[in-house]
Amino acid sequence: ETGVTQSPTHLIKTRGQQVTLRCSSQSGHNTVSWYQQALGQGPQFIFQYYREEENGRGNFPPRFSGLQFPNYSSELNVNALELDDSALYLCASSSSTGNTGELFFGEGSRLTVL
Amino acid sequence: AQSVTQPDIHITVSEGASLELRCNYSYGATPYLFWYVQSPGQGLQLLLKYFSGDTLVQGIKGFEAEFKRSQSSFNLRKPSVHWSDAAEYFCAVESTSYDKVIFGPGTSLSVIP
Numbered sequence: 001e002t003g004v005t006q007s008p009t010h011l012i013k014t015r016g017q018q019v020t021l022r023c024s025s026q027s028g029h030n031t032v033s034w035y036q037q038a039l040g041q042g043p044q045f046i047f048q049y050y051r052e053e054e055n056g057r058g059n060f061p062p063r064f065s066g067l068q069f070p071n072y073s074s075e076l077n078v079n080a081l082e083l084d085d086s087a088l089y090l091c092a093s094s095s096s097t098g099n100t101g102e103l104f105f106g107e108g109s110r111l112t113v114l
Numbered sequence: 115a116q117s118v119t120q121p122d123i124h125i126t127v128s129e130g131a132s133l134e135l136r137c138n139y140s141y142g143a144t145p146y147l148f149w150y151v152q153s154p155g156q157g158l159q160l161l162l163k164y165f166s167g168d169t170l171v172q173g174i175k176g177f178e179a180e181f182k183r184s185q186s187s188f189n190l191r192k193p194s195v196h197w198s199d200a201a202e203y204f205c206a207v208e209s210t211s212y213d214k215v216i217f218g219p220g221t222s223l224s225v226i227p
Binding site for chain 2: 004033035040041042043044045048056058090092102103105106107108
């Protein structure tokens with residue numbers, strides 16, 4: 001069973017640039033959630049995708065957008081990067097829209113915005 | 115809105131000592147509650163979860179948690195801590211608005227040999 005994989009693991013961008021982060025969900029999982037974890041804080045929910053549709057969104061501006069593909073992998077795109085976007089971005093997959101079960105997390109993509 | 119608080123930002127215990135990490139939640143109905151652990155440089159791993167039934171739940175790595183509705187708490191316990199338990203611990207609750215899991219701010223655990 002392949003776990004959740006994220007790429008890249010680390011990246012550095014400058015303010016105003018755009019970034020795309022990628023996530024491959026665990027085999028058999030059709031739901032992907034993205035979280036932002038700033039240093040020393042808990043993960044904050046960005047949005048969730050189920051069967052290629054956005055299924056809920058946290059308190060993040062529209063410059064945070066996402067995609068889910070037919071194979072259930074997902075991308076997180078952030079436009080017009082700001083310094084406060086520096087964080088660990090975590091992807092989690094699960095087996096249904098009802099998260100009454102376990103979220104399986106990847107190891108994250110650490111984004112630094114200079 | 116649902117929320118989770120973890121009153122202790124950082125806790126230090128000696129190896130072999132008992133551990134209790136506190137978690138309080140704000141929720142309008144019976145919550146689904148979770149504890150996750152994050153080791154340095156890694157993603158989060160589920161320790162245990164409470165959905166219903168027995169209020170004392172057992173998890174992996176010797177951890178357990180007790181759900182107390184009257185106190186809106188879901189504290190995590192371990193009778194004897196190992197050095198490998200040093201990590202960040204997050205309490206979480208499932209939101210009913212659209213199936214998202216809301217995390218608390220975390221408690222950092224240090225273990226003294």
